[in-house]
Amino acid sequence: xxxxxxxxxxxxxxxxxxxxxxxxxxxxxxxxxxxxxxxxxxxxxxxxxxxxxxxxxxxxxxxxxxxxxxxxxxxxxxxxxxxxxxxxxxxxxxxxxxxxxxxxxxxxxxxxxxxxxxxxxxxxxxxxxxxxxxxxxxxxxxxxxxxxxxxxxxxxxxxxxxxxxxxxxxxxxxxxxxxxxxxxxxxxxxxxxxxxxxxxxxxxxxxxxxxxxxxxxxxxxxxxxxxxxxxxxxxxxxxxxxxxxxxxxxxxxxxxxxxxxxxxxxxxxxxxxxxxxxxxxxxxxxxxxxxxxxx
Numbered sequence: 001x002x003x004x005x006x007x008x009x010x011x012x013x014x015x016x017x018x019x020x021x022x023x024x025x026x027x028x029x030x031x032x033x034x035x036x037x038x039x040x041x042x043x044x045x046x047x048x049x050x051x052x053x054x055x056x057x058x059x060x061x062x063x064x065x066x067x068x069x070x071x072x073x074x075x076x077x078x079x080x081x082x083x084x085x086x087x088x089x090x091x092x093x094x095x096x097x098x099x100x101x102x103x104x105x106x107x108x109x110x111x112x113x114x115x116x117x118x119x120x121x122x123x124x125x126x127x128x129x130x131x132x133x134x135x136x137x138x139x140x141x142x143x144x145x146x147x148x149x150x151x152x153x154x155x156x157x158x159x160x161x162x163x164x165x166x167x168x169x170x171x172x173x174x175x176x177x178x179x180x181x182x183x184x185x186x187x188x189x190x191x192x193x194x195x196x197x198x199x200x201x202x203x204x205x206x207x208x209x210x211x212x213x214x215x216x217x218x219x220x221x222x223x224x225x226x227x228x229x230x231x232x233x234x235x236x237x238x239x240x241x242x243x244x245x246x247x248x249x250x251x252x253x254x255x256x257x258x259x260x261x262x263x264x265x266x267x268x269x270x271x272x273x274x275x276x277x278x279x280x281x282x283x284x285x286x287x288x289x290x291x292x293x294x295x
Contacts, residue, residue, distance in 0.1 A: 003047060003118065004284040005277040009223040010123035012230065017115045019234040020274055024107045029246045029256070030096075031267055032237075033103045039274035040110040046281045047117045060109065064102030071098025077251045097250045114277070126217055149190065156185050226276075233273035240266030 006013065024036045044052045071094050078093030160166070165178040240246060245259040245266050259266060 002284065004280040005043075006118045006120075008226055009217055009219045010119070010126050011219070012223050012227050013118050013123065014127055015227065016230050016273075016276070017111065017119065019230060021108060021111050021115075023234075023237060023270070024104060024111060027241060027246070028097075028100050028104065028250075029248050030100060032246060032270055033100055033107060035267065035271050036274050037103055037107040037110065039271070039278055040107055040114060042275070043278040043281065044110050044113050046278060046285075047114060052113070056106075056110070060106045064099065064106055067102030067105065068095060068098035071095075071101060078254075079252045080254075093250050093252070093254050096254050118277075123217075149186070152189060153182070153186050156182055156189070160185075229276065230273065233269045236269040237266055237273065240269075 005016075020036060020040075023032065024040075027033070041052075041056060044056075072090050073088075075094040075097070076088045076091065078091030080092035081089050082092055082095070083090040157167070160178060160182055165181060167175050167179045167182065169175070170178070240259070240262065243262075244257055245263045247257045249255045257263075
């Protein structure tokens with residue numbers, strides 16, 4: 001089953017992720033943060049399945065708790081004291097701020113997971129290739145760094161193990177020596193691969209002035225509608241935040257500005273923005289199941 005949102009123009013995908021990640025980083029409002037986390041997690045689970053749900057449960061929830069605990073133990077500001085310790089006090093305000101900081105970090109991480117599934121290297125090259133070809137090439141190579149190098153080190157480890165140089169068997173000294181051998185081979189391969197990539201791109205004329213490019217991407221009416229939706233929702237949220245709606249104070253007491261009906265509209269606009277890819281994918285699932293039932 002295809003990823004519905006990734007079928008849109010790369011500019012639409014990039015502007016959407018730029019907006020939601022930007023809001024997630026700079027807005028410390030519990031309603032907006034939880035909305036963003038829920039939307040990002042829903043979309044990520046649709047893209048990656050149970051693996052994403054397992055990662056969130058075993059890795060990201062503990063991260064939120066750790067960040068909250070660290071802030072509670074190191075930040076003693078706030079009027080609402082929950083507990084006195086031998087050296088300090090633990091306040092409700094520091095707990096709330098720590099929890100929101102952890103949620104913000106996890107939200108950004110989940111959005112970037114979705115970003116990696118939607119914004120392929122080809123799309124990034126299309127967007128930034130003409131403006132900054134060198135930076136676009138570096139960013140694209142970094143994006144493929146982890147999966148490519150992980151596969152290569154698995155091949156090297158398997159080959160070394162077949163030669164009797166396993167890093168899991170033998171004495172500590174032999175395992176360290178075999179591990180250093182594997183790392184040395186990996187670094188040699190990485191350097192050779194970098195040189196070959198640079199020579200290949202230079203031979204193709206990458207970055208030369210006046211060089212023509214080929215792309216399958218075309219901006220059509222469907223892309224225009226989604227882009228208008230993203231820009232309108234983002235503008236509504238930005239305008240509401242700029243006017244003070246949804247602002248949050250943590251110290252000395254936790255206090256969130258009452259937005260009334262205007263605040264509800266801002267929250268609704270943010271939800272429509274964040275949940276857009278998940279709703280697209282849900283529609284794709286429904287259509288897919290319907291068409292299968294007709295076979």
